[in-house]
Amino acid sequence: MAIGDAGGVGPELAAKLLADPAMADKDVVVVGDASVLKMGADHAGVTLDLPVVSADQAGSLPPGHVLVDLGNIPAGTVTLGRSSPEAGAASLQNFAAVLRLARAGIADAVMFTPFNKHSMRLARPAYVDEIGFIDRVLDTDRSGREFNVLEEVWNARVTSHIPLSEVASRMSVERILASLRLTHETMTGAGKPNPRIGVAALNPHAGDGRNFGTEDDDIIAPAVAAGVAEGIDAKGPIPSDTVFVRAIRGEFDAVLTMYHDQGQIAMKLMGFDRGVTLIAGYGFPIVTPAHGTAFDIAGKGKADGGATLQAALLGARLAALNPARDRRTLPADWATSGVGGAAALVAE
Ligand SMILES: NC(=O)C1=CN([C@@H]2O[C@H](COP(=O)(O)OP(=O)(O)OC[C@H]3O[C@@H](n4cnc5c(N)ncnc54)[C@H](O)[C@@H]3O)[C@@H](O)[C@H]2O)C=CC1
Ligand SMILES: NCC(=O)COP(=O)(O)O
Numbered sequence: 001m002a003i004g005d006a007g008g009v010g011p012e013l014a015a016k017l018l019a020d021p022a023m024a025d026k027d028v029v030v031v032g033d034a035s036v037l038k039m040g041a042d043h044a045g046v047t048l049d050l051p052v053v054s055a056d057q058a059g060s061l062p063p064g065h066v067l068v069d070l071g072n073i074p075a076g077t078v079t080l081g082r083s084s085p086e087a088g089a090a091s092l093q094n095f096a097a098v099l100r101l102a103r104a105g106i107a108d109a110v111m112f113t114p115f116n117k118h119s120m121r122l123a124r125p126a127y128v129d130e131i132g133f134i135d136r137v138l139d140t141d142r143s144g145r146e147f148n149v150l151e152e153v154w155n156a157r158v159t160s161h162i163p164l165s166e167v168a169s170r171m172s173v174e175r176i177l178a179s180l181r182l183t184h185e186t187m188t189g190a191g192k193p194n195p196r197i198g199v200a201a202l203n204p205h206a207g208d209g210r211n212f213g214t215e216d217d218d219i220i221a222p223a224v225a226a227g228v229a230e231g232i233d234a235k236g237p238i239p240s241d242t243v244f245v246r247a248i249r250g251e252f253d254a255v256l257t258m259y260h261d262q263g264q265i266a267m268k269l270m271g272f273d274r275g276v277t278l279i280a281g282y283g284f285p286i287v288t289p290a291h292g293t294a295f296d297i298a299g300k301g302k303a304d305g306g307a308t309l310q311a312a313l314l315g316a317r318l319a320a321l322n323p324a325r326d327r328r329t330l331p332a333d334w335a336t337s338g339v340g341g342a343a344a345l346v347a348e
Pocket of ligand 2: 129130146264277288290
């Protein structure tokens with residue numbers, strides 16, 4: 001688990017999670033600054049007692065909970081409730097390190113408490129969100145996709161962190177078909193085989209006979225037909241004001257939306273305190289609560305830990321389906337390939 005943005009609720013949520021009895025039997029490698037985790041524990045009102053190892057310590061990690069202290073953002077320098085390049089750089093270092101633990105087969109799943117994308121961008125202007133950074137750290141061009149997960153329904157999206165004004169121009173049959181395939185594969189791999197996917201329309205009333213836009217007829221409908229021809233159980237375009245209603249009535253296991261908030265609003269209304277974001281496509285699950293850094297309540301001990309716990313449990317459940325090979329032994333070149341390499345990536 002990477003500790004999220006030090007100025008937000010991430011440290012508090014990480015501490016709360018570690019103190020949760022539901023995590024007592026889980027092996028958790030926490031990566032971040034020890035003083036920030038202590039600050040989070042103080043905010044959360046919990047006491048943590050876990051072994052601390054330094055970043056360049058090769059060898060075996062103890063079972064249970066352990067903190068890898070990167071010493072990258074002393075708590076005394078943190079301004080709560082504000083984005084900063086320092087917090088962004090530390091977040092990216094923490095994230096790169098846990099990604100490399102997973103790539104090395106040491107961790108089965110990756111989790112992070114909320115990052116702040118503005119902080120991250122202040123530190124690394126090249127990346128607008130986590131996806132490009134994951135590709136860089138893992139040397140892939142997989143461009144994984146984000147899912148929002150509630151037990152009763154999953155939400156995948158065709159476009160994500162882009163301006164709303166660009167959504168229509170970024171839609172294509174190929175892109176929607178790729179999202180359908182990844183939704184089908186990811187949910188099947190997660191123990192929900194052959195998911196029934198409702199595909200949201202872009203325009204009001206799915207265009208209403210081309211009255212309100214042509215994308216539903218010209219792009220979404222052919223993409224759904226192509227998915228169905230491949231054996232994917234997809235239906236749409238379905239007017240987006242009712243597609244989630246139909247899902248929670250039991251018609252769909254997942255909804256594919258065209259843009260970020262088309263799904264997020266529905267999902268957060270249904271389960272703000274238990275929503276999980278799953279980033280799929282990298283061979284191991286990457287999970288985080290669906291809510292963000294909550295700068296307005298950072299440091300106040302008010303952050304609800306429900307979504308963070310659900311993220312951890314989902315990560316553990318998915319990881320159990322595909323366990324890592326070489327658990328808990330750091331690679332010999334960890335100092336340079338692991339955290340050292342991660343720090344260099346952030347500085348480059
Ligand atoms: N898991 C992650 O890494 C996520 C990161 N973000 C990032 O977080 C930053 C802030 O995003 P916003 O849109 O402002 O959303 P936000 O989720 O941080 O805050 C929205 C509202 O929800 C409340 N809230 C959030 N989490 C809460 C919790 N655990 N308990 C009680 N109340 C909570 C906040 O106090 C605020 O009023 C952005 O940089 C965004 O990119 C957003 C979503 C997920
Ligand atoms: N990429 C994780 C994350 O930030 C999830 O939140 P969202 O911005 O996609 O809503």
